[in-house]
Amino acid sequence: MQLTTCERLSLNQITKDPWSLKEAVEGCLRAEIPSIAIWRHKLNEIGLAESKRIIRDSGLKVSSLCRGGMFAASTAEERGRRLDDNRRAVEEAAELGTDVLVLVCGPAPDRDIDSARKWVAEGIDRLVPFAESCGIKLGIEPLHPMYAAERSVIVTLDHANTLAERYRPDQVGVIVDVFHVWWDPDLYRQIDRAKGRILGYHVSDWIVPTPDLLMGRGMMGDGVIELRRIRGAVEEAGYAGTIEVEIFNRTLWDLPGDELLSLIKTRYTEHV
Template sequence: MAADLSRLSLNQATTKHWSLREAVDGCARMGIPAIGIWRDRLAEVGVSAATRLLRDAGLHCSSLCRGGWFPAATRAERMARIDDNRRAIEEAAALHADVLVLVCGPAPDRHLRAARQMVEEGIAAILPDAIAHGVTLGIEPLHPMFAADRSVITSLGEALALAERFDSPHVGVVIDAYHVWWDVEVYHLIRRCGKRIAAYHVSDWITPLPDVLNGRGMMGDGVIELRSLREAVDAAGYTGFIEVEIFNETIWNMPGEVVLALMCERYLQYVAPA
């Protein structure tokens, strides 16, 4: 049977040193049908040029990263971040992205409860724009070790409860295996998510962890039960793309073509249906 890469997507973070054009061209050569785009690399070429690149290569945009980062010390800062999220929604709509990933942001001081309220208020503020543009907002819970500097939303249960409070098909959750694999409730929570799963990301947890932020491993190099998690996500009703998102200096320093070839091999070996 031919290798089935039909659900595979390259998150741009995995090939950090490639431009958007290089990443799109690499995916097209390898038969990878989708790409998750980061806004800083999008800004280098502009939305119109990026849209043409995707169209000419026949690639789909599985996600745009990132929105979110709502908490801030002053109202003016919070409003500026909401305005930036509105621009991100417009970009996601132009790219026909499946989801705008919300990395919700840390507390500006030590008040976690206040910061979590700011996240909810921020999503409420941008939801009308998301609905108007047909964009899905995906709340991504991060591993608790990122609570201090990247997100106050640190479990799948918390992200799901937040999404459910909006009762809108335009608000869902992003499940990243790296961030949720440890949770004793993860399979139960995935079932509860159901149609609210807006995206699924994979990498692996290496032991010992080489770096908090840039320590993700290639699938198969760590301890995560990746196929079991993918099966649970599928059983919950998710049929979308599976993004490989890896932050790792060693992988970034490898030739991009080598990374993509290894990514395809490991995806088939550890993630895709056997």
């Protein structure tokens, strides 16, 4: 099998969630992983200013900030508060030096999925001008349908493309996460449709049998996803950015950090 280099590899911070931001940065430096994707709860642990200093001093590239979104709520007041939080996320992304805020759009309140999807569209529409003023692109990440009740009512790349196409590619695009989209019979047509507006590419694997709804993602090569084929399609659609390894898995979280990062690099070169 042809190997690939790690120049585009990014550690999505959730893959080693027990680590603080400082520990994750130091781990990337030791492992010679050039980029990191940051989660907002890690910023909150030490504050934005200290987080910014750690990243600046490290020389690492920040591939994205996760996450904005969660737009849907049953009252206008709560939707307004969530929009305010998204504006803060945009500001954080700009301070950290990334130009991509990943949107996990949120579930439906009160079983009202149609209204939830309308509120998601309205939230993105209201956020775009502020994000553009800060130099931040919004990346809509469709999630696997099994997450519709808990995390996002945007569950297909088709739906994400439809939302994104209301805006210029330098304003709103899509995130292609293999765990969420590999199953879709329309996947490759939708990847081609997203040409020019793919803002992120995330890899992991789908384990059989799937051990857990949230924490059951696998290391690349341990499951059934056609990783090389999907990467080829994404690149054919013009994406040449970082490739984030994003794995929710407690067994991997419990590995010594340097051992985990070494495994990530090995599997990335062999399977991605």
